[in-house]
Amino acid sequence: MSVVQRAADPEVDAIGLSFRDGDETALAEAYRRWSPMIYRVALRSLGTAADAEDVTQLVFVAAWRGRSGFDPSRAALPGWLIGITRNTVADAHERRTRDRKVADAATALATQPRPQHDMGRVVDHVLLADEIERLGEPPRTLLRLAFYEDLTHDAIAERTGIPLGTVKSHIRRSLLRLRTRLEVDDATR
Amino acid sequence: MRHVDEETLAMIALGEDTGSADDLAHLAQCGECAHELTQLRHLVSVGKELTADDVPSPPPPVVWDRISAELGLAGSPAQPDLGNPPDIPREDASTSEPPVTSPMTTPTAAPAPPADTSATVHDLAARRRPRIAGWLAVAASAGVIAGSLGGAWWASNRQATPDVTVLAQAALEPLPGWEATGVAQVEQVAQDASTRVVVVQVTGELGTDGYREVWLLAADLSGMVSLGLLTGSSGEFVLPDGLDLTRYSVVDVSEEPFDGDAAHSGNSIVRGPLGA
Numbered sequence: 001m002s003v004v005q006r007a008a009d010p011e012v013d014a015i016g017l018s019f020r021d022g023d024e025t026a027l028a029e030a031y032r033r034w035s036p037m038i039y040r041v042a043l044r045s046l047g048t049a050a051d052a053e054d055v056t057q058l059v060f061v062a063a064w065r066g067r068s069g070f071d072p073s074r075a076a077l078p079g080w081l082i083g084i085t086r087n088t089v090a091d092a093h094e095r096r097t098r099d100r101k102v103a104d105a106a107t108a109l110a111t112q113p114r115p116q117h118d119m120g121r122v123v124d125h126v127l128l129a130d131e132i133e134r135l136g137e138p139p140r141t142l143l144r145l146a147f148y149e150d151l152t153h154d155a156i157a158e159r160t161g162i163p164l165g166t167v168k169s170h171i172r173r174s175l176l177r178l179r180t181r182l183e184v185d186d187a188t189r
Numbered sequence: 190m191r192h193v194d195e196e197t198l199a200m201i202a203l204g205e206d207t208g209s210a211d212d213l214a215h216l217a218q219c220g221e222c223a224h225e226l227t228q229l230r231h232l233v234s235v236g237k238e239l240t241a242d243d244v245p246s247p248p249p250p251v252v253w254d255r256i257s258a259e260l261g262l263a264g265s266p267a268q269p270d271l272g273n274p275p276d277i278p279r280e281d282a283s284t285s286e287p288p289v290t291s292p293m294t295t296p297t298a299a300p301a302p303p304a305d306t307s308a309t310v311h312d313l314a315a316r317r318r319p320r321i322a323g324w325l326a327v328a329a330s331a332g333v334i335a336g337s338l339g340g341a342w343w344a345s346n347r348q349a350t351p352d353v354t355v356l357a358q359a360a361l362e363p364l365p366g367w368e369a370t371g372v373a374q375v376e377q378v379a380q381d382a383s384t385r386v387v388v389v390q391v392t393g394e395l396g397t398d399g400y401r402e403v404w405l406l407a408a409d410l411s412g413m414v415s416l417g418l419l420t421g422s423s424g425e426f427v428l429p430d431g432l433d434l435t436r437y438s439v440v441d442v443s444e445e446p447f448d449g450d451a452a453h454s455g456n457s458i459v460r461g462p463l464g465a
Contacts, residue, residue, distance in 0.1 A: 024262050024263060027260075027262070031253060031256070035247060035248055035252070035253075036245035036246050036248070036435060037245040039245070039247065039248040040243070040244070040245040040246055044242065044243065049249075052248070053248055053249065053251070056248045057252055057255050057256050060256045061256055061259050061260060065260075124235050125235065125238065125239055125243040126243050126244075126245060128232075128235055128236060128239060128243070129239050129243035129244045129245065130245045132236070133244060133245070133433070136431070137430060140430070140431060141383055141431075143236075144382060144383040146203055147233070147236045147237050147239070148237070148381075148382040148383070150204075152205055153200060153203075153205065168199075169196065171199055171203070172195050172196045172199040175199050175229055175233075176195065179228060179229065179232050
């Protein structure tokens with residue numbers, strides 16, 4: 001579960017096609033939609049805002065310059081961008097490791113904030129958080145009560161005053177929606 | 190044998206003790222259902238690990254500027270709808286230069302922007318009370334916001350716990366003609382990840398005419414949400430659940446006359462963009 005699915009979202013597909021064809025407004029739109037996700041993945045992985053800003057810049061510059069390599073029939077644009085993000089973050093980690101070897105390894109290890117190296121996990125978290133933010137109300141609140149407060153469906157119904165059957169169907173739909181947006185794809189890890 | 194229905198699978202994945210004996214027997218021998226349950230369980234386990242740090246947030250505006258410069262974008266497309274609006278004084282901005290005039294920053298301007306009929310500014314031009322009322326009606330029908338997650342509830346919980354996370358904060362800078370500053374921060378209580386509160390503290394001259402109102406504005410001023418009235422120099426405002434802080438990313442405190450007009454007066458005292 002690590003890649004934005006080849007989503008059947010015509011709007012996303014349209015942005016992807018315009019992007020590949022060199023339409024600068026599609027670049028701006030892609031940045032508007034997906035830079036928060038990319039920035040957050042980089043921030044969680046690398047730990048500093050400066051590095052996350054650099055990665056975000058590198059990803060969009062690389063994507064734009066390499067747009068002819070984007071194949072809309074294979075991936076949706078956000079999935080492709082996340083793929084570039086993975087590589088860019090991995091490069092940044094490698095560079096750090098090199099730098100650290102040059103510097104005193106012991107002090108560097110002791111003082112550096114510990115970033116998250118598990119890219120797949122970071123991406124999963126950010127994509128899932130993003131999807132939950134996009135759920136409407138009341139499904140989002142109901143799902144949060146189930147996730148974060150460990151409430152049973154009965155307790156959620158009681159807390160919110162929403163009928164049990166409605167709670168169940170909202171939560172079921174939300175989980176299925178989240179699952180279709182985050183797809184198992186170990187090949188990209 | 191019939192497959193286990195998705196509702197039951199979802200509940201089992203969430204850890205509820207449910208499902209009939211038939212369901213459980215079926216799960217033990219149906220690879221399809223077992224696979225689906227495994228996926229749902231994985232989803233739930235990741236979902237339960239999420240923290241506020243996982244929620245996407247826009248990079249600072251300078252990142253787009255750098256991309257645009259590096260790629261030499263022909264039309265130099267305007268900064269996408271993220272980050273600081275152009276008329277918000279930045280910390281490093283020269284104070285001698287008046288900010289770009291907009292209906293929101295000119296005290297003498299009419300309350301509503303000129304293009305009342307334009308769809309793009311509809312949110313701003315429209316009297317927002319009906320919209321907010323509509324939103325509240327949805328929330329109230331969900332029985333969530335008005336009841337269990339209300340301000341008093343939050344305040345009482347907050348006293349009991351030190352686990353307050355600051356999700357975002359803003360330095361509030363005075364608009365031309367005002368001499369006040371302030372800070373605002375969005376807080377979240379660990380016990381209730383779904384409730385966010387904006388704490389606003391203003392110091393300096395707030396004026397004595399009318400009353401003070403706290404708002405969240407879209408960075409491009411295409412819309413706004415009233416958070417409530419500020420009495421004295423500080424206040425706490427529960428954010429409507431579902432309010433998108435990446436869209437409504439600017440904290441604003443305005444002076445409002447007692448004219449019965451629910452719209453923003455256009456007379457802002459302090460303002461600042463939320464950031465990490």
